[in-house]
Amino acid sequence: MLRLTCWLVLFIRGGGDGLEPTDRLIPPGWQGNPWGPEATRAREAGEIPPLEISPTMKQWDRWGRQVLKEGDIVFRLGDARVLFGRFPFSRFIARVNNSPFSHTGVVAIEGGEPVVYDTTKAGVRRQPFCVWVLDNVGPIGVKRLRPELRSRIGDVLEFCRAVYVRQVPFDYNLAPDDRALYCVEMTEKAFRSAGIELSEPIRLGDMEQAPRFPIRMGLFWLLAAATLDKPLSLEQPVFFPGNERNGIWSSDFLEPVYPRTPLGGTAGPAGSA
Secondary structure (H helix, E strand, C coil), X not given: CHHHHHHHHHHHHCCCCCCCHHHHHCCCCCCCCCCCHHHHHHHHCCCCCCXXXXXXXXXXXXXXXXXXXXXXXXXXXXXXXXXXXXXXXXXXXXXXXXXXXXXXXXXXXXXXXXXEEEEECCEXXXXXXXXXXXXXXXXXXXXXXXXXXXXXXXXXHHHHHHHHHHCCCECCCXXXXXXXXXXXXXXXXXXXXXXXXXXXXXXXXXXXXXHHCXXXXXXXXXXXXXXXXXXXXXXXXXXXXXXXXXXXXXXXXXXXXECCCXXXXXXXXXXXX
């Protein structure tokens, strides 16, 4: 029983995760959020090594500078893994919601460079776009507010910067309040702070492909009940990246920047909007 409990905690809390590419950019021995305010200040002060920019990152940086604008929402499929790197958690969540994406972030242009505000289990982050995109393993997407709404982008970014400075914790319980935030919730609430409701949350029991994964869904509920402060239920509403029918991607307030055609395959930095 003790062994099972330990595995459950590792599953939900992320212990033993397989490293993602950006995890390998963390300075050795760094404690805390490697992309939070303290780490950003330390990089700027030369207290930790500057980022080493690879040729791929340079391509993505050029692409981002050409394509991205403030307030854009960027979508990606992550490869976060649990159970000692054996279970592709991000891909599972995307499949169950019938979405090409598992993660979102909000773009700001700072110092002439596109950066992305998002949140993960480490806390709210600010990453150069050329770093953020390294954790993508599938299609990438970009959507932008319609022209008549773009005057509100300042309020959207003010929300992102405020939760970044406060280092609002990650919301493992997927709760509807603002005491903690998961990635898509942070994106949605940034826009809601500007009076724009991009999408409505979806009940966990209503995820489009949930009936196709009964065993994994059952395991998910078991793990959640054993490890979270408040057990999840099929009735719980959750924000998702979504697809053409639901979630943020489907919002009528947004227009496509990239791709402009139906999603499929793996996007690279060669194309442009």
